[in-house]
Amino acid sequence: MPEKRPAIVLIGFMGAGKTTGARMVAGALRARMVDTDKRIEKHVGMTIPQYFGRHGEASFREVEEHITLEVLDRADGDVVSLGGGTLQSAKVREALRAHIVVLLQVSLPTAWRRAKRSSRPLAKDKGAFEARYHERQATYEAVADVILPEVDRQLLRPAIPVIQSVKEAKGAQLLWAHTDSGGYPVWLRPGLLRDLPPWPLPETSRRIAVTDENVAEHHAGRVPGLAGLIEFPAGEAHKTLATCEAVWGAMIQQGATRSDHVVAIGGGVVGDLAGFVAATFQRGLPVVQVPTTLVAQVDSAYGGKTGVDLPAAKNYVGAYHQPAAVMVDPDALETLPREELAAGYAEVVKTALIAGGALWEQVSSGAPVDPLTVMRCARTKLQVVADDERDGGRRQVLNLGHTIGHAIETVTDYRRYRHGEAVGLGLLAALRLSGQDALRDQVSGLLANAGLPTTMDAAVDVDEVHEATAKDKKRLGSAPVPFVVVREPGDVRFGQQLAAKDVRRAVAELAG
Missing domain, CATH: 3.40.50.300 (P-loop containing nucleotide triphosphate hydrolases)
Structure with missing residues (x-):
């Protein structure tokens, strides 16, 4: 039988x-x-x-x-x-x-x-x-x-x-990502890179990895079947059109065609830049995201936002380009320096504030980040994107803490603060602007315990940061840039217009 x-x-x-x-x-x-x-x-x-x-x-x-x-x-x-x-x-x-x-x-x-x-x-x-x-x-x-x-x-x-095909994935959990542009699988399991689930694209499509020089040393060799490897210098300062041009040129040298695909191996910078390269090279190649940092595993690898920075503002050039799949191995986080893990933790706190419920309960207790935390953050991000792929409404809640955080990154030339460090500071400002003083104190404690800064360096000019918020890419027409505020964990509101004096006061408080 x-x-x-x-x-x-x-x-x-x-x-x-x-x-x-x-x-x-x-x-x-x-x-x-x-x-x-x-x-x-x-x-x-x-x-x-x-x-x-x-x-x-x-x-x-x-x-x-x-x-x-x-x-x-x-x-x-x-x-x-x-x-x-x-x-x-x-x-x-x-x-x-x-x-x-x-x-x-x-x-x-x-x-x-x-x-x-x-x-x-x-x-x-x-x-x-x-x-x-x-x-x-x-x-x-x-x-x-x-x-x-x-x-x-x-x-x-x-x-x-x-x-x-789940039984072929050897214990990996499948989160399905739905968007109006199409759906894709997110596979998650500790040790995933040692034993990959079914690859989302046919064997005839060559895998060309794009990564940075730091990640390449640890993880590029863990993705089998690569037909090419392109590296660029690590760090937000290199998330530029000049780096894109170098990667595009390398892809031409490696004979990439529209039948091939990009494998983005790395953190938020790699995912954003490699995704943008894939979206634009020959008018679009598929991309598989392999996030290796906490910020990428809990946030940036999902949702299809790709792009690079300009000197005047962060993420000003980009495209929506949903991945063909995301392969998440929490074991990859073991190679991260403590500072990088801490930077990713700011996105965990942000996501928990948006989600409320079990995720906020877990994070607010001070519990360490584990695969369950990663999965719950990914679930939250994927549901928000399913509701609103292109920032027409609810997806804007994901910008919690980012308006002022991005401004801090911009005025410090993307060199003084890691993205997550700036977002952590932006979260504190957003909670003050939300009138959530007790919650701000609680989040400040969580960030400090993770080793994140809760005040800006004295050298950062408050007025410059305040002015930079007005250049945020979410600003529409002549209206002031909208902010995201928190009523309580699980109840986050987007599109809020706030008085300029209140925004400046919240930024000034970060200066100590």
């Missing part, structure tokens, strides 16, 4: 759209779709709310476990939708190891809006609903082989072939 094929099992909180998603996946694969809630109702001869009312939750969980284990044992390539609380069973979690588990993200507001209109027995009390939502997230994350963003489930069809 042939070996049974693993099922694709959809999990997630109430209102995540698991049944709808399962129908879509099953239809695309021409597979059988099984909804365990429907099976339970058939087994007990009544609706789930009726059973809950007559027998209570404990009895329901026993029936749910029995039916789910039976469905998983008999599955042969099926697509299965599980109830939101099914993973409370240790036996179910163990049985899922033989299958491909797909977590459908859903925000708390969306989940509550959908659930409160239904007859779900656990959607009566909003406070209890919210507590249950937060309690279950860690279990979902731990079990999931795949995490899909909260978008129209029909838009996730391109992810299905990649989902089917």
Whole structure:
């Protein structure tokens, strides 16, 4: 008898759209779709709310476990939708190891809006609903082989072939990145570069690595099958059009064509510059991002923003160019100097403030950055980009701390501060401008404990920094540059117009 094929099992909180998603996946694969809630109702001869009312939750969980284990044992390539609380069973979690588990993200507001209109027995009390939502997230994350963003489930069809390849990825977790320009896989696992998952492009497409001289020594040799290697000097000061011209020339010398692709191996500078080179060389080559710094793994490698700096302002020349894939190996961070890890930590704090919830709880406790932190930051960034690819709205929250941070980098010629160090200072200014004094003190402590500066050097001119904020690329027309402010962790607002005197005061405070 042939070996049974693993099922694709959809999990997630109430209102995540698991049944709808399962129908879509099953239809695309021409597979059988099984909804365990429907099976339970058939087994007990009544609706789930009726059973809950007559027998209570404990009895329901026993029936749910029995039916789910039976469905998983008999599955042969099926697509299965599980109830939101099914993973409370240790036996179910163990049985899922033989299958491909797909977590459908859903925000708390969306989940509550959908659930409160239904007859779900656990959607009566909003406070209890919210507590249950937060309690279950860690279990979902731990079990999931795949995490899909909260978008129209029909838009996730391109992810299905990649989902089917998960068992070939040898334990790597797949985060699917959706954008209007197209989706791409993000593979994440410690040790990933020692044993890569399926490469996203055919073998006939040559891999041409672009990296900096520091990264090349540690990581360039860890990506197999490279047909070429192009290096440039390390540091933000070299993220320029002159460096791009040198890389373009090297690609011509190496005979690169549109059938080839760029592999960007490095941190934020490498990812931005190599992505821009790929976006513009012969009007566009694919790029695979291999982030090797914390700032790149938690933020800059995702979302397709590429570009270089001009002397007058940061990231003034660039293009949106989504990667073909992102390969994330947290083990690569072991080669980073302490200062570089600290610089990346500022982006972790920024992302946690945007996300709130479990990520903020984890980061605000002072816990060290681990693969779970990296994954949660990536999830946050990918969901924001899925909502708004090109900065037309919500994506602007990712600029939290960056308006003043970029200004500090600009007036110091990109040489005095690492990007993350400047962003950390910008975060403190943004929190003061948000009126979040206690939160500013808390973040200041987190940054200081990580070895990041919380004040500017005396030589940095406050007025120059203030003036440089007006040149931020987010400024539109004659209106002042908009700022991002924090109401509370998880509630971050973009497009806020602030008085010039308040902005200058926040910058001046950084001068000590």
